[in-house]
Structure formats: C-alpha cells, structure tokens
Amino acid sequence: MRLALTQSDWLQPLRGLARGDLSAFPWRPVLFPMLGILAFLLFWAQTAPMINTSLGQFPGPAQVYEQVGNLWAEHRAEQARAEEFYQRMAEMNERRMAADPDYVPRERSYSGRTTFIDQIFTSLKTVMMGFAIASLIAIPLGIVIGLSGGLYQAANPIIQVLKPISPLAWLPLVTLVVSAVYVSDNPMFSRSFLVSVFTVTLCSLWPTLINTAVGVGNTSKDLVNVSSVLRLNWFTHVRRIVLPGAVPMIFTGLRLSLSIGWMVLIAAEMLAQNPGLGKFVWDEFQNGSSQSLSRIMVAVLVIGMIGFVLDRIMLALQRLVSWDKSAVLR
Amino acid sequence: MNYLHIDHVSMEFPTPKGPFKALDNVDLRIGKGEFVSLIGHSGCGKSTVLNIVAGLLQATRGGISLDGKEVDSPGPDRGVVFQNHSLAPWLTAYQNVELAVRQVFKGRKTRAEMREWIRHNLALVHMEHAMNKRPDELSGGMKQRVGIARALSIEPKVLLLDEPFGALDALTRAHLQDSLMEIHADLGNTVIMITHDVDEAVLLSDRIVMMTNGPAATVGQVLEIDLERPRDRVALADSSHYNHYRQEVLRFLYEKQRKVEDFPQQQQRRQAGGMVGETRRRTVGAG
Ligand SMILES: Nc1ncnc2c1ncn2[C@@H]1O[C@H](COP(=O)(O)OP(=O)(O)O)[C@@H](O)[C@H]1O
Numbered sequence: 031m032r033l034a035l036t037q038s039d040w041l042q043p044l045r046g047l048a049r050g051d052l053s054a055f056p057w058r059p060v061l062f063p064m065l066g067i068l069a070f071l072l073f074w075a076q077t078a079p080m081i082n083t084s085l086g087q088f089p090g091p092a093q094v095y096e097q098v099g100n101l102w103a104e105h106r107a108e109q110a111r112a113e114e115f116y117q118r119m120a121e122m123n124e125r126r127m128a129a130d131p132d133y134v135p136r137e138r139s140y141s142g143r144t145t146f147i148d149q150i151f152t153s154l155k156t157v158m159m160g161f162a163i164a165s166l167i168a169i170p171l172g173i174v175i176g177l178s179g180g181l182y183q184a185a186n187p188i189i190q191v192l193k194p195i196s197p198l199a200w201l202p203l204v205t206l207v208v209s210a211v212y213v214s215d216n217p218m219f220s221r222s223f224l225v226s227v228f229t230v231t232l233c234s235l236w237p238t239l240i241n242t243a244v245g246v247g248n249t250s251k252d253l254v255n256v257s258s259v260l261r262l263n264w265f266t267h268v269r270r271i272v273l274p275g276a277v278p279m280i281f282t283g284l285r286l287s288l289s290i291g292w293m294v295l296i297a298a299e300m301l302a303q304n305p306g307l308g309k310f311v312w313d314e315f316q317n318g319s320s321q322s323l324s325r326i327m328v329a330v331l332v333i334g335m336i337g338f339v340l341d342r343i344m345l346a347l348q349r350l351v352s353w354d355k356s357a358v359l360r
Numbered sequence: 361m362n363y364l365h366i367d368h369v370s371m372e373f374p375t376p377k378g379p380f381k382a383l384d385n386v387d388l389r390i391g392k393g394e395f396v397s398l399i400g401h402s403g404c405g406k407s408t409v410l411n412i413v414a415g416l417l418q419a420t421r422g423g424i425s426l427d428g429k430e431v432d433s434p435g436p437d438r439g440v441v442f443q444n445h446s447l448a449p450w451l452t453a454y455q456n457v458e459l460a461v462r463q464v465f466k467g468r469k470t471r472a473e474m475r476e477w478i479r480h481n482l483a484l485v486h487m488e489h490a491m492n493k494r495p496d497e498l499s500g501g502m503k504q505r506v507g508i509a510r511a512l513s514i515e516p517k518v519l520l521l522d523e524p525f526g527a528l529d530a531l532t533r534a535h536l537q538d539s540l541m542e543i544h545a546d547l548g549n550t551v552i553m554i555t556h557d558v559d560e561a562v563l564l565s566d567r568i569v570m571m572t573n574g575p576a577a578t579v580g581q582v583l584e585i586d587l588e589r590p591r592d593r594v595a596l597a598d599s600s601h602y603n604h605y606r607q608e609v610l611r612f613l614y615e616k617q618r619k620v621e622d623f624p625q626q627q628q629r630r631q632a633g634g635m636v637g638e639t640r641r642r643t644v645g646a647g
C-alpha cells in the first residue's frame with residue numbers, strides 16, 4: 031500500500047505535466063536529486079581521463095555503462111549455454127533409456143562460469159543469511175540484557191570489545207572453526223558460504239544487540255510500574271509494554287547491522303576468495319585487462335545501490351511494524 | 361478504621377553520600393470506603409508513602425497491611441494512577457484498559473463480559489466517545505480519565521492517586537474532581553490521593569493527612585473533614601466550615617511547616633560577599 035502511495039505521489043505531478051500544468055510540478059524533490067546526479071556524472075567524466083593507471087585510463091561513465099551491457103550479455107550467453115547443456119543431457123538420457131530400459135539416467139549439474147549476476151545473488155543470499163542469524167541472536171539477547179540492569183553491566187564490556195573487531199580479523203578464525211566443525215559428507219551449504227555467513231553474523235550482531243538492549247532499558251518507568259501492579263507475566267510484559275516502545279531503537283540497530291553486514295561481506299569475499307561480488311572485484315583486479323577497471327566500477331556501483339535498497343527495505347519494514355505511523359522515518 | 365494500615369513505616373534511600381532518611385515512622389489507619397488526601401510540600405515524601413503502599417518500594421522499617429493481610433509487592437488489589445497518565449502510547453484508550461482487565465479477570469469473565477466491563481469503566485470517566493483514540497490524540501485530562509478508568513477496572517481494594525490532576529489546567533481539574541467524587545459516591549472505593557492543592561483536598565476528602573517537611577518526614581496533623589456529601593464546590597465556597605478547614609490546612613503548610621529555601625541567586629551573591637543582612641527568602645514549593 032505504501033508503495034502504491036509513493037507511486038501515485040510520483041505520478042501526480044507527471045499527469046499535471048502531461049496536461050501542460052507546469053506550476054503543479056514539484057520541482058524541488060525531483061529536480062534537485064537529478065541535478066546532484068548530473069553534477070556527479072559530469073565531475074566523474076571530467077576527472078576520469080586525467081587518472082592514468084597501469085591498466086590504462088580510469089573509466090568514465092560511458093565505459094562503465096558499456097560494461098553493464100557486456101556483463102548482462104555474458105550472463106545471458108551463459109544461461110543459454112546452461113539450457114543447452116541440460117537439454118542435451120535430457121536427450122541423451124532419453125536415447126539411452128530407449129536403447130536400454132535398465133539404464134539409470136545420469137543427472138549432472140552444469141558447471142559453467144559464474145557471471146556477475148550470479149555473484150550478485152550469491153552475495154545477497156549470504157548477507158541475508160548472516161543478517162538473519164545475527165538478528166535472531168541479537169534481538170532476544172538484547173531484550174534479556176536490556177531488561178536487567180545487572181546483566182547489561184555484565185555484558186557491556188564484552189560487547190564493547192567485540193564490537194569494533196574488523197571482519198578481516200574474524201575471518202581466519204571463522205574459516206578454521208568452520209572447517210573443523212562443519213564436516214558432512216553431503217553438505218547442505220558449502221564451507222565458503224558458511225564462512226562468509228558467520229563473518230557477516232559476527233560483525234552485524236552488535237548494533238542490533240546494543241540498540242535493542244538500550245531501547246528495552248529505556249522503557250518508561252511508569253509503564254514498568256503499571257506492569258508490575260497488574261502482575262503481567264514476563265512474556266506479556268515484553269510483548270505489550272517493552273517491545274512496542276523499543277521498536278524504533280531495534281530498527282535503528284537492524285539497519286546499522288544490515289549495512290555493516292553488507293560492507294563486511296564484500297571485504298570477506300575478497301579476502302577469502304569466497305563466491306560473491308567481492309570475489310568478482312578481486313578476480314577482475316587480478317585479471318588486469320583493459321576492461322577490468324570499468325567492470326570493477328560496475329560492481330562498485332551495484333554494491334552501493336544494493337546497500338541502499340536493502341536499507342530502504344528495512345525502512346519499509348519498520349513502517350509496517352511501527353505503531354507510530356506519523357513518525358518521520360529516514 | 362483498620363482496613364488499610366500503614367504501620368510505622370520508615371524509609372531510607374541509599375545515596376552516594378550515605379543513607380537518606382525520607383520517612384520516619386509514618387503511621388496511618390484508613391477505613392474501608394474512606395477518601396484520604398496526603399498533603400505536604402514538594403519533596404517531603406508523599407510519593408514515597410504511596411509507592412510503599414503500592415508495593416513498588418519496600419519500606420526499610422514497618423509495613424503495610426490491607427484487609428488483614430501483609431502486602432509487600434505490587435498487585436492489582438491496589439490500583440495506581442500516576443501523575444503522568446502512564447498509558448501505553450501504542451494502545452488506544454480501550455486497549456489500555458483491556459490490558460488491565462484481561463490480566464485481572466482472565467478465567468473469571470468471558471470475552472463479552474470483559475468488553476462490557478471495559479466500556480462500563482470508560483463510561484464511568486466519560487470517555488466512551490474517545491475509546492478508540494490513542495493517547496497522543498487525547499488531551500491531558502482525557503488521558504488522566506483513561507488512567508483512572510484503568511485503575512478502577514481492576515476493582516482494587518484501594519485506589520492510589522499520585523497528584524492525578526497536578527498537570528491539568530484549573531477547569532479540567534475541576535471536572536475531573538467532580539467525576540472522581542461521583543465515582544467515589546457510587547462505588548465507595550477506599551482512596552488515598554496525593555495533592556498539593558488545598559481546595560482539592562478539602563473538597564474531596566474525608567480526612568486530610570498533612571505531612572511534615574523532609575528529611576525524615578512524618579504525619580504532622582490529621583484533619584477530619586466533616587462536610588456533608590454530595591459536596592458542591594460552588595455552594596461550599598461560601599461555607600464557613602469549608603473555609604475553616606481550608607485555613608487549617610493552609611496554616612499547617614505555610615506557618616507550621618513553611619518551607620525555607622535559599623534562592624540560588626542570593627546564595628551566589630552571598631558567596632561573593634555582596635549582600636549583608638536578610639538574605640533568606642521563604643518559598644513555598646508545590647508540585
Ligand atoms: N530513589 C530515591 N533515591 C534517593 N532519594 C529519593 C528516591 N526517591 C525519593 N527520594 C527522596 O525522598 C524525598 C521524598 O521524595 P518524594 O516522595 O518523591 O516526595 P514528594 O512526592 O512528596 O514530592 C525527596 O527528598 C527525594 O529526593
């Protein structure tokens with residue numbers, strides 16, 4: 031519903047414009063962002079040719095745009111090849127079965143090149159999983175810590191020390207622990223996936239944990255008194271009194287966590303050579319062709335846009351669960 | 361006269377500078393259906409007394425017994441109305457009362473009975489028309505009405521009101537006082553109300569308990585208000601009895617227990633050595 035609303039908000043002035051009604055057009059919210067983007071593109075286009083690297087000139091907007099097309103075309107080509115592969119396999123199995131009814135059809139999966147688009151989805155899946163695990167730990171733990179002054183004081187020094195640790199420091203530990211602990215003949219997840227996921231979890235745990243604890247701890251004293259006069263049980267107290275008031279803080283934490291998780295993931299993928307956008311960037315860097323810089327720029331921009339979209343999704347989610355629909359969220 | 365017994369209660373708060381004795385030997389017996397006001401200067405310990413009765417604070421010495429039983433933790437037999445409405449801002453007026461009713465009457469009332477009961481209590485405080493509004497859509501007086509409805513809805517043995525109308529304008533306050541008198545006449549609740557408003561105390565109470573200034577505050581004087589009910593504020597304005605009671609309370613507050621405080625400004629000046637002679641000024645704190 032919110033989406034529909036924003037759409038009609040956007041369309042309204044355009045309809046006015048179509049009728050030739052220029053004054054109705056809200057220039058500021060449309061024009062200023064456009065001007066900003068335009069200024070950025072101009073600046074980029076002007077300065078890029080002045081920077082010479084060992085891989086040639088730094089790419090401008092035009093070269094980068096060209097690579098967007100290339101990367102998409104590569105992905106389509108790879109998809110077509112995969113389809114062809116599966117079709118051939120199906121045909122072959124059919125032929126063999128026709129010749130020999132006892133033949134057990136062989137299923138192999140296509141192992142082609144991972145394209146840029148594949149890497150995007152890998153990274154998205156990884157960050158979602160890591161963030162989900164972090165939230166499932168951080169929110170309940172934050173509630174428990176926030177409800178008890180003593181627990182908060184006990185946990186605070188540990189949290190404060192663990193919080194600023196870089197993902198690059200966690201990575202070797204996580205890698206070794208996952209390799210040692212996660213031994214399975216038929217693994218559901220690949221090890222590299224889990225290493226990335228847990229690294230994201232470890233780094234994106236803290237903002238949600240701290241903000242939840244603080245939000246819960248800030249529950250109005252009067253409401254806590256009301257709750258104890260009524261003798262609400264722990265669960266009702268949390269659900270009806272504590273959580274609704276803590277929602278804004280929890281979401282502030284969740285949004286921080288998700289953006290940190292996304293940043294951490296790219297770094298972890300680069301360092302550990304785990305599948306994802308980070309690996310794509312690293313591979314292009316190692317590859318060192320004349321197109322590499324442009325392709326890295328595409329990845330960089332996509333990383334930024336995905337981060338932005340993820341944050342907007344969280345914001346929409348916050349609007350959905352927040353009781354105070356009039357609160358200005360940004 | 362022994363329904364609620366505040367039994368020789370003393371209260372010490374631990375502070376960084378050592379224990380602070382807020383209450384010393386407060387002893388008070390209240391009868392069933394009695395309306396008692398606690399009056400005293402700001403900071404003397406009225407809220408502390410009320411919170412001990414509510415079970416939200418534990419007395420260092422002495423205790424509370426209600427209807428023959430010792431009470432030392434909060435419970436729905438003592439409904440509390442705080443000065444700042446203390447409604448959950450994410451619940452409507454109805455839902456705020458519902459939260460209390462569901463908790464207290466679960467298993468004893470059916471869903472339909474509960475709905476009826478919530479409406480009934482909102483009607484008592486004249487808030488039926490706005491029951492689906494959230495606190496931020498209600499005026500201060502309306503919020504306080506809902507708070508009272510919530511406290512009434514759990515049918516407490518004692519209703520504890522901590523300056524319930526302190527934050528309201530005079531006109532709204534008068535309306536709410538009338539509502540409270542009506543409710544008290546209908547339901548015969550036992551009430552302890554903290555106030556710093558002398559007229560409010562005289563108009564509403566059967567007894568006014570006047571507290572001495574802290575630290576180590578205690579009951580200074582108890583005044584029986586022997587005015588016929590129902591009481592009418594306009595008629596009483598001319599009553600000599602009424603005015604006599606008023607004067608008694610005023611005399612206690614402003615002569616016997618007048619509050620002497622330094623003005624910070626004058627303190628500074630004195631420190632600077634600029635002023636000689638009388639630098640003290642009487643201030644009467646309220647609220
Ligand atoms: N938790 C506390 N810790 C320390 N001192 C307190 C605490 N609560 C109240 N006091 C002190 O006890 C005295 C009485 O407070 P209170 O009962 O709130 O006064 P009143 O309600 O009459 O204005 C005040 O001097 C106040 O500073």
Ligand SMILES: [Mg+2]
Nearest residue numbers: 406407408522
């Ligand atoms: Mg007080």
